[in-house]
Amino acid sequence: MSPRRSGESGRLMTQRYRDKYFIDSEGPLLPETLKDLDMAYGVSARINQMVPCESCGVCCHQKRIIVQDHEIARISEHLNIERSSFCDEYLSREDDKWFFSRTDPCHFLSRENRCSIQDVKPEICIDAPFLTTQFIGAVFYLLKYQREGLIIPMLGNFILDDSPCSRKAARMVSEEIAMVLSRDVEPVTDGEFLNNPAKAV
Ligand code: SF4
Numbered sequence: 414m415s416p417r418r419s420g421e422s423g424r425l426m427t428q429r430y431r432d433k434y435f436i437d438s439e440g441p442l443l444p445e446t447l448k449d450l451d452m453a454y455g456v457s458a459r460i461n462q463m464v465p466c467e468s469c470g471v472c473c474h475q476k477r478i479i480v481q482d483h484e485i486a487r488i489s490e491h492l493n494i495e496r497s498s499f500c501d502e503y504l505s506r507e508d509d510k511w512f513f514s515r516t517d518p519c520h521f522l523s524r525e526n527r528c529s530i531q532d533v534k535p536e537i538c539i540d541a542p543f544l545t546t547q548f549i550g551a552v553f554y555l556l557k558y559q560r561e562g563l564i565i566p567m568l569g570n571f572i573l574d575d576s577p578c579s580r581k582a583a584r585m586v587s588e589e590i591a592m593v594l595s596r597d598v599e600p601v602t603d604g605e606f607l608n609n610p611a612k613a614v
Contacts, residue, residue, distance in 0.1 A: 430454055430544075433536070436552060450552065452565055456589045457548035460582045461540065467577040470518060470526035472541035478513040480504060484535045485511060491533040543582060547571045565590055 431437050436450070480488070489499035505514045513519055521529045528534050537545060550571030569586035572579050 453551045461543040468526045471576040473519040473522040480511045
């Protein structure tokens with residue numbers, strides 16, 4: 414039986430991740446590709462939920478951490494500084510989008526490898542690492558070789574780095590893929606992974 418991804422929540426989730434990761438800016442996608450992307454997103458989101466953060470800090474060394482407009486307001490308010498000062502001090506603007514300035518690691522990573530703005534950190538940080546590496550790796554591969562059924566069997570290949578959580582995820586991915594392919598599973602909802610207490614860098 415194929416996985417169930419119909420229904421309003423599934424459609425909303427699909428549109429949301431397409432917007433969030435700028436997938437539509439790559440041009441029109443085949444319906445088969447979108448179907449595969451939904452499945453790849455579902456597997457990556459579930460792994461993101463289930464694998465606890467080991468505080469290794471690897472995610473916080475990424476060079477392009479996007480900060481959405483509403484997140485700028487939230488973080489600057491949390492830091493008790495004006496939005497304009499926050500933008501000047503911490504952000505850079507590229508391609509009409511805001512990113513944390515290219516520091517390595519992120520300004521907000523503490524010496525103990527903890528996020529000092531944990532409660533207000535950008536959504537992209539909540540999505541790390543498996544939605545930002547495994548899933549995005551899959552997206553780029555798919556966009557290049559749009560072919561039905563290509564991505565799911567290969568999803569584990571996109572767990573790239575050698576962090577402790579990646580090693581755990583690599584052991585889980587084939588089981589998760591088998592479950593998605595063989596059972597009638599509900600799509601992961603935004604609320605589920607936004608509220609995941611395990612993701613506490
Ligand atoms: S905002 Fe926090 S979680 Fe995001 S990269 Fe910076 S330190 Fe890491």
